[in-house]
Amino acid sequence: MAAVRVEEVLAAAEEQEAEKRRSVTVEKELELEFDLGNLLALDRNPPPAAGLRGAGPRREALLRALARDNTQLLVARLWELPAERAGGPGGPLAARLPEPAFRLPREKPPPRPRPPTRWEQFARLKGIRRRKRTSLVWDEQAREWRRRWGYRRAGGDPARAWLAEVPEGADPQEDQFARLRREKRERVARNELNRLRNLARAHRAGTAVPAAPLHPTGHQSREELARVTRVARVSTASLGRFQPRLPKEPAEPPSRGGGGRKRRFEPLLGNLAAERSRQLELLRDMGSKKPVLDITRAVNKQLRQEEAEAAAAKGKKQSQRGKRGRRQQRAGRSSKKSGARRQQQQQRPAGGGTGGSRKKKA
């Protein structure tokens, strides 16, 4: 009797053991997505809605089974990561996690690089580099290494300095201690002012207010005033061309690019020969039966230019095309220009003709 029961017990125990060592594989319809850096697993499979509807232990059991499967998959992935023994051999096994892949919003915006201060600009210009200072200085009087500043500094406590020499050329009645104190106060104030100015410059650069109104208290910088006067000048109907200038104000420098291609005008009574040839060419084009614009040639050039642009957008380097490409591009562009100019010239003679006749009458 006892033997049978023992056998039963042993069989039951063995079955339990076998169950424990069941496979660690899990079957899923859709593969899970993993982000091991965050220890995250995303399961896209729709969960069994029917089972989860009824409240109670059955739902809990279903949820737990689902969780167990998903956790098994996640742990399997984590175990595949390269692992090493942390803290030397015999330490705990630690897996090296990859960077978290799931994009989460930041807490604060990324820090903006601040513009260099006036000293930093100067130092960069001159090539001055920062020298690392030693923290201790040799004090000759005390014959030991003392701090550069602070408690028990080298050179003695400045508050206890009992002697202040009168420098040459100074008023003998002047209080030297008062002078030293005043100068220190001035230095500190100047330093603070410069720091605030650097800060204001950085702040302005950061916000970059383009049309900033004038500062209400009147403390404008020179550049800001110049900018605002320029803007005010140009906001007239004739774009500032006939605004009177102050006696010592510099004249407006000729605008960049030669005043733009469209605002360039030839002088009225200049080159008579050029004007004559231009008018004759105009009449010739008007009289000829051949169309000025060769449609097929223009279309081909346009197509070729579009192809060239597409290729450039893909990231091909300019040098690859070499001389041929450059010649093609320039040729294409010039012919396009001439075609457009010819079209314009066709329209202009309508006005030119009447203008010419008006002139004759006058």
Next chain:
Amino acid sequence: LIYCYRKPKTKRAKRFLEKREPKLKENTKNAMLIKGGNANLTVTEVLKDIYAVKKPFAVLYKKKNITRPFEDQTSLEFFSKKSDCSLFLFGSHNKKRPNNLIIGRMFDYHVLDMIELGIEKFVSLKDVKNSKCPEGTKPMLIFAGDMFDVNEEYRRLKSLLIDFFRGPSVPSIRLAGLEYVLHFTAVEGKIYMRSYKVLLKKSGCKIPRIELEEMGPSLDLVMRRTHLASDDLYKLSLKQPKALKPKKKKNISHDVFGTTYGRIHMQKQDLGKLQTRKMKGLKKRPAEKSAEDGGVSPKKSKSA
């Protein structure tokens, strides 16, 4: 710190400000757990349990604050600025919205996203009489259900929950210490949050078999109102500075078989003077002053 108009006068103040200024690699997000004007027992218990889960990176406010986050966010933003917390959980209760929980996050101390969830069922940490895992364990997060991908609000909720429960970002993790798992299931308009303790059992192979034990807070949630950030604000908050992008290593290419190739540029070599294996039979004798042939070295392409 650079933009401070008042410079800190002590080192401690300077460290305090440096901790709070925007950085390239950010700190772990802190969460603030706030009670509303009329928070009942359930909601208070929920807040206490979540605080226990998020322990070093959370602040639990004891007093009740009479605010309505969906109408006026200034109070929340003030708290966020004072305690430097960018995640918050606000619990309240009234007849219209019983057992209400508002989970949200901030960007630059302004509210980014807020989602209101209703608690239908709650099982607390102390109701479940099992052993718990140590405080500050990094939890494994699992989201089940296609709703988390299909619906925009659920997607934001998923992102919020990951942000909330993620914990500190670590380079490596002790495999035996993976004890805690938070499982979220979205089905039929409800979200079930369950926390389990993971037991790693022996299995035939290297990967252990997982057995789960119910532990910790479990919540049945239903989504109510949402206040999501506009697309461009959200995109702005996702923007990472360029310096954090991993630098691509140049000159490395792979072929179909997995071999890695790189290129080395050598100067012109005199093949006659190359050092190769010494073959005794081919050793030049002092008498022979003819052209030496000391073994031609075949050119190999380097492979790893």
